[in-house]
Amino acid sequence: MRTVLFASLRTYARRYAAAVVAVVAAVALIVVTNALTSATKAGLFAGIDAPLQNAVGAVDFPTEEVTAKYVEQGGWPVAASMQAVRSDEKMFGQEIMVGAVSTEKRWQWQDLEEGRFPARAGESVVDANAAKTNKVAVGDTLKVGSGTLAIETTVVGLVDAPSMWSSPIYVTWPEMQGWEEQHVQAVLTAGTGDKADGWLTTDEYLTELQTQLNQEVNIIAYMVLIFAFIALFVSVLVITNTFSILFAQRMRDFALLRAMGATKRQVLRSVRREALVLGLLASLLGLAVGALLGWGIVALVRQLAETAPLGAVSFEWPWLVGAFVLGVLTTLVASWLPTRRLMRLSPLAALRPQEGFDVRGAGMFRTGLGLSVVLAGVATIFVAVGWDDAQIGMLIVLFGCGVTFLGVMLLGPVLVPGLVRLAGSALATVVGSPAKLAAANAGRNPKRTAATAASLLVGVTLTTGVLTGMSTIRTATVEEMAEQHPIDLALQAESKPLEDSVLGDAKSVPGVADAVAVPGAMASVEADGKPVPLPVVAPPAGDVALKDLTVKPGTMVLSPFAASAFIEDSFEATGEKVTLVVGDRSATVTLDVREIDGAPQISAATLDELTDDPQTYAVWVRADAGADPEDMAGTLGALAPDAELINGKGQRAWVELQLDVFTWAVIGLLAISVLIALAGIANTLGLSVLERGREHALLRALGLTKRQLRRTLAAEAVLLSAVAALVGTALGVFFAWGGSEILVGDIMPDATFQLPVLQLVGVVVAAGLAGLISCVAPSKRATKVSPAEGLALD
Template identity: 45%
Template sequence: MRTVLLASLRTHTRRYVAAVLAVAIAVAFVVVTDALASAARGGLTEEVGKPYEKGDLVVTGGAVDGWPSNEGVEAVVGLAADEGDSAAPLADAWLPVDRTDGTSIIDDAPVGTWPDDPALVWQDLVEGRGVAAPDEAVADASRARANDLGIGDEVVVGTGDAATTLTIVGLADGTTFTSSALWADFSVVASFDGWAAETVTYAVGPGRSVDDAAAGIAALGGTETEVGDLVTWSPAEVAADRLQKANQQVDVLSMVVLLFAAIAAVVSVMVIANTFSILFAQRQRDLALLRCVGATRRQVRRSVRLEALVVGLLSSATGLLVGAALGFGGVALLRATVDFPLGTPEPSPVWWGAAFVGGALTTVVAAWVPTRTATRVSPLAALRPEAAPSVRTAAGRVRIALGLLVLGAGAVGLAAAVSAADMVVMVAGGTLFFGGVVLLGPVLVPAVLRLVGLLVRRTGPTARIAGDNAVRNPRRTAATTASLLIGVTLTTAVLTGMASARTATDREMDEQYPVDVTVAAEDGPIGAELADRVTGLPGVEASLVVPGGEVAAAPVVDDTVAGVPADELFTDDALPVVSPGAATGGDLDEVVRGDRGIALPQDDEILVPSGITGAAGLTERLEVSTPRGSVTLRARYVDSAWGTAAIVAPDTLETLLGRDTTAYAAWLRADGDDLDDLLADLDATTAGTGASVTPLVEQRNWIDRQLDIVVIAVVGLLGIGVLIALIGIGNTLGLSVLERSRENALLRALGLTRRQLRRTLATEGVLLSVVATLIGTAVGVLFATIGVKVMVQPSIPDAAMVLPYGQLAVVVLVAALAGLVACVLPARRASRTAPAAGLTAD
């Protein structure tokens, strides 16, 4: 049997190409994931410990990841000064950074601390020198280049009386996880409200021990004091904690990617099983002859399973080599092009071993059932002419009954998931439902094929032959399309689900951020002149000049808020109010996104954004007054943001401020093409005027980018499984060409041209791809509907299903084109065979 095994491998090498490719791609996928993950871990190891590695101790607030109180940080810095030690707080404050002429550089930037002791400096100085005085700063090199800053330039950080002018004396690089726009002396950072420190790196001076320093620091703290707990750790302990947390993110991402590798493996199993089923069906006479000359059923079964094992081992080895080349090459390319810390990939024996063994086992498992089926046929039965395949057998009826049962169980699970909004139940129900669809494939797929075939039969005899060939063997057809069905179903579900989520999110964004950009002064109106300048800038699609002023707002004393003292109720002696209904210069519908009613309160209403009220208690009514008079208005507190002003009706504004209201603010809608340029122009235009720019559109754009990234990543990863499925379709067509060589030759002898034969096979490939895509699209849309109800509607109750018709049409078109490409080689091989040679083939 060893001779038979080797001869079979030599004879049928080309027929195993699809199986080898399917397994090799799945194995390579795992190896590439390991290479990227290990490189990311290596880069993280170098980065996370950098701020602590030069110290003897690291001070935290209690736990290793606890932040010390500001009083505790100042106490540690004071202790270091008294004892001759050095302390470097890893602190920052988020502050506006402007040029000395008032031009904004960064609206809200982290300003960190530069260590006083040069021995504790962890930043990489690129140019110039470090901070040596309170009026100096070092700028982040990349941000400095982006904002045209250099050594010697002066910047102003902070606002009001606390604003401080700093001279840039150096440029430096931080780490990926710890960086700031500027680094200044600790005394400067600590002078601003809102500063905080993650840790304090502590270096012990000459003549003192680390233990003495640790004891002194511990003595400063206490839960009963403002200082709070102060705990010291070694730099290695803190770095290990940070590394573990960073690696958890890498590991989670790796597991997510491996989920798609598992999907690719499942698709590979289907492709391999179908390949072996066809091969063993074609070799049934060979196996029968072996039985007739003395080989036992057990020997034949062992031989073909060893054949599958050899194919699996070769496939896994190929996958390891290809994956290593792609993984190491990809990391090298990323290190040269992407600003992210990547170390040298270190192959994981566990990952590589699991990938190799998994690939081999996948092949053997996939071949197990076809092997058993092929060897169960008696020698004499195998030597008889092959009967037409049919699902109307006892086994076929059992399969259909089981498919209906599993499909029903899946439907019940999906219904339960919707009722309970349970994602785990949804995944389980979806898996069962899809399993039922696959089991019913020999009935479902041919039925859809016949229906689609009716549409193309009228195009000519080649289409009729292709349609008949596609449904000749229902089980083979179902097995061929099942692999593509998985990829299309998941892709459709993701595209439809994300389109629905995006629409619901856009609606939420319209309510929360109805205006793209607002321009308003911190104290008073912006004035007509500035309003005309900002509304005329390039990049402004539509604009409104909104009238308004300041009023006093106080809670109505008759309204009570349970548990909230009267002095903690919302009140504002200088509340900005505007009235978009009385705006000039544009159409409200063109500026406000979503429902314009969100900016048009009733005459007795006042709309108060949540950003104004903060944590104050909210009453149902507010008494709003000016020197002209007062009115009591129903307060509607909303999540929408349009700057820092409340909104009233035009008549209410006239009652409070009269007819001669000035241009209080400008509302702008960006055209979306050059947002960065528009914001830069707005900053330059408003510099020195006291007006501030609020780019609400940035939050909307950030969310859109995240959704785009998710869609691209998921569809790209699912593409691996789709690629394997298309290899399977090409393989099935190729093996069918060999199986139908006499039939094709007879058609040629009866007058079918080479071109018509190629067209027949092309039509068959396209039919298989399109039918799998249509069924997958239907199931995917169903899954997306369930997903929206379970995952989106609990957060956004009015979220509705949205079908991305354009994207779904692209999926169908791509699948059809891919099916056409998959049949190129089989069609060429079939058309090159002369009719006489085909008729004499065995």
């Protein structure tokens, strides 16, 4: 039987192509995940101990009291703060991470590349890469922070630091303490600390830190692995279908072996050895392809993003062994179902004509079971939508989606051929008889048709589900961001009015579509018996803002941060009344605390109560649609250096970018399973061409031209792909609705379900075109056989 095994592998090597592609893609995806994970870990861990080289121990995420305690004892805080950074000519960014640098040599852990370390307040160092990007040199003066809390600092050196601890700019700790918010990652101690403070030795802290980073990286790896398992599942469908067709075509060969004396177990063992060899070879190839892709992707990322925290790639044996074993097991599992038929094979089958295909569809039991499972899954999703607990509801939705999809798979032999016949009737009006023949061919073997469509169905369902879910999330997020950041850019005075020339200068900035002066006054609110200065503005009418910002008379809209200046619990201050005072005038207003940009907002009527001479306390800008918010921010910031620059357009653009990156990353991963499925369709058509050789020859002999035969095969591929895409789209949209009602509805109650119509149409069209492309090679093979040769085929 060993001779039979090798002969079969040589003879049918081309027919196993789709199965090999499927296994290689799934195994390679796991190996690539290992490469990216290991490179990320290596990059993050590189220099992780740099700040701790002269420390005895550390406290992770210390309180202000603990930080102050150990700093007084000679320790050092590893701290950062998000601040605006600008030079006289350029705005570097509204939210730049500013780190702390020590004036004491012991704690100067950064590598000095040029100049020196700060010796006093007012001096800073800049990361060498950031200096290169922003064209900063030693001796330049930078302004860090906003409004009255801004500091001017002189760059005295350029440094390099490990990616985990790196900041574009470092100022002294006393200067950082002057800002409202600082994030202290750890406080390093010069001596032994108190265990009650959470103090750890240097080695203990490094171990804890590496564990935290490992978990963060592994979460990302696990997410990617989910898509690898999806690819494996699609591979199972493709391999199962390939083996089913191939074994059906070889039944007479197997029966002949039985007639020559081979036992059932010998034939079965030979076939399963074929699957094992196929799995071994494909998995080994997948490891090689994955390793090359892993190295290549990491190298490409390093070239495109020099600051990306990627280290050296190291392949870990658990990943490689796991990927290899999964690839082999996937092949064996996928081939197990088709090989069961061999146990029922009789030697007399070698004397009977070749059947070629199994015309049996789904029986009454399977159809009834499928309908019951679908209804149960749909009911489960509707139950989950009304669940109070969002987390439990989401788990129930996922369970309902799985049950529903299982039901659709059971109904496949009834559902898919029926839809193919229906679509074929519609297509026949355009391309004529080839579409009718294609629909008839697809319906002759319902189980195979359903299995072929199932692999594509998985990928399309997931892809359309992600697209629809992200469309709903994007719409809700964009609307929420427009509520929080309705002004593209703004210059907000904090202590004194803006110059009259600022409005005209702002309108002349490239990218500015319109600008408006916002009247206001410097008011005060009493807190703890002392007046607290509070600039207020009255939003003018117009279309500069994205939303109507009209404020009701007697109301003041302000951010929690602004309210915290005079109210202890600012988040619960809505509804409270305060008195605004401007000179000898006052007005009592009701607070409306919400996330807004800029100074507190009052109505024009309230402003008239407070002053007869309002001044320009803000300039609001509406940008052109394609304008770069960072470039505009740099130019506008130079017009009023003492004013706070608000970049709402930049905030919205950043959030939208994150949504785009996430969406396309997921779609890119799902595309692998879609490509595997399309390879399966191409393989099925190729095997079908071999199986139906005599049939095609008879059609040719009866007058069907080569062009019409090609159209028939093309129509069959398009019908299969389009039906799978349409069913998958319907399932994906329904699943996304259930998930968004639970997840998005819990976070954003006002969100509405959004259908990305153009994207969904694009998925269906792309699937149809891909199916058309997949039929090119099989149709060429079919037309090369002459009618006489085809009729002579057995």
